[in-house]
Amino acid sequence: MKKEEKPVAVADLHERFSRARLAILTQCSGMPVNQVTQLRHKLRGVQAELKVVKNTMAIRAAEGTPLVLVKALFTGQVAVVIGYDDPILPAKILREFVRNEKCQEKIQYQGGILEGNALEPAQLVALADLPSKADLLSMLLSALQGPIRGLVGALHGICRGLVAVLAAIQDKKKGDGSMPGTETKVSKEDFISAVESMTVLELSELVKGLEDRFGVTAVAPVAVAAGPGVAAAAPAVEEKDSFDVILASFPAEKKIQVIKVVREITSLGLKEAKDLVEGAPKLVKEAVTKEESETMKKKLQDVGATVEIK
Numbered sequence: 001m002k003k004e005e006k007p008v009a010v011a012d013l014h015e016r017f018s019r020a021r022l023a024i025l026t027q028c029s030g031m032p033v034n035q036v037t038q039l040r041h042k043l044r045g046v047q048a049e050l051k052v053v054k055n056t057m058a059i060r061a062a063e064g065t066p067l068v069l070v071k072a073l074f075t076g077q078v079a080v081v082i083g084y085d086d087p088i089l090p091a092k093i094l095r096e097f098v099r100n101e102k103c104q105e106k107i108q109y110q111g112g113i114l115e116g117n118a119l120e121p122a123q124l125v126a127l128a129d130l131p132s133k134a135d136l137l138s139m140l141l142s143a144l145q146g147p148i149r150g151l152v153g154a155l156h157g158i159c160r161g162l163v164a165v166l167a168a169i170q171d172k173k174k175g176d177g178s179m180p181g182t183e184t185k186v187s188k189e190d191f192i193s194a195v196e197s198m199t200v201l202e203l204s205e206l207v208k209g210l211e212d213r214f215g216v217t218a219v220a221p222v223a224v225a226a227g228p229g230v231a232a233a234a235p236a237v238e239e240k241d242s243f244d245v246i247l248a249s250f251p252a253e254k255k256i257q258v259i260k261v262v263r264e265i266t267s268l269g270l271k272e273a274k275d276l277v278e279g280a281p282k283l284v285k286e287a288v289t290k291e292e293s294e295t296m297k298k299k300l301q302d303v304g305a306t307v308e309i310k
Contacts, residue, residue: 002267006057013053013061022087023067024094024112024124028052028079031106033246033283037310038101040244040286042093047085049287053078069118073110087114088132088200095128115199136203140195243293243309245284247277250305257303265296281308 017023040050055074062071083090098107109121119127131139198206250258255277263273266285276282284307285296297307 005267010057010061013051013057014063014065016049016051016082017061017065017067019084020066020082020113021085021115022048022081022083022090022112023070024081024091025070025073025110026079026081027076027108027110029077029106031103033281035101035103035106036283037244037246039094039097042097043081043090046083046089046093048081048083048090048093051080051082053080066113066116069113070111078110079107081112086133088127088130091124091127095125114201117199117201130200130204133200133203136200136207137195139207140203241289242287243290244286245288245293245296246308246310247280247282247284247300248306248308249280250277250300250303254304258300258305261299261303261305265299 036050043049053074055076055078058067058074058078058080059071062068062074081090081094094107098104109124111121112119112124114124114127130136195203247258247262259270259273259277262268262277262284263270266273266276268276276284284300285292288296293309297309300307
């Protein structure tokens with residue numbers, strides 16, 4: 001990468017880190033290109049991505065973001081799973097991928113963050129056992145449909161995060177001009193806002209606490225099959241907007257020409273480009289536009305290389 005390109009790359013990584021609700025740092029090495037591509041595709045479906053990062057740039061990019069809590073883990077060959085929406089789903093995908101593809105030795109959890117809190121590797125693995133946030137909200141509603149007498153008192157022993165938010169709302173109302181001695185109440189909207197601001201771990205704790213206190217069972221939503229005569233909606237076909245360019249193979253006598261083209265389209269140094277070419281099949285560039293991928297493919301094919309776009 002050219003010197004003038006580094007600040008742009010750091011700024012882009014900083015923006016991604018800033019939006020991360022989940023980040024799982026892994027030591028990732030020796031994975032075939034097809035496995036990397038497969039994992040990336042699965043993660044894209046849940047608003048997440050896999051980023052292989054340069055440690056020096058990642059450490060700089062982490063400043064002022066939730067990942068500053070784990071910047072010491074940027075050592076070795078680091079790949080980061082970043083989740084921007086529901087943080088549970090990427091954790092599930094990564095764990096199942098590691099199990100199904102039998103790549104425990106190639107992807108090793110180092111640590112990460114969940115909604116602003118640092119987690120250990122074992123906690124990140126266990127995170128995949130939690131229901132999604134949408135399911136947790138459904139389970140909370142299910143639990144609240146049980147006996148609710150003494151709910152406010154129960155909340156004090158169940159989830160400090162929710163109680164703290166509700167207490168802050170109540171204190172604010174008192175400071176907004178309520179008459180001394182007048183009872184201040186937390187409205188329905190206040191409660192909904194407080195629940196909305198909770199992390200998935202706090203929601204999980206609240207659901208379990210309600211189950212224990214009231215002896216109810218929070219039921220997760222179950223998909224209902226379409227009845228007779230009702231056609232199931234066809235899944236939407238996702239139109240790709242980013243592509244991975246993969247160097248599949250090349251004639252031995254064209255090696256030098258291929259290295260030159262790889263350096264041109266990636267800005268890699270001579271040694272890095274040589275290692276990439278000699279390691280074919282190898283990912284040349286990820287997440288580029290269709291036009292960029294076609295341009296790169298043509299340049300490589302012009303010097304005799306075989307290229308795949310995924």
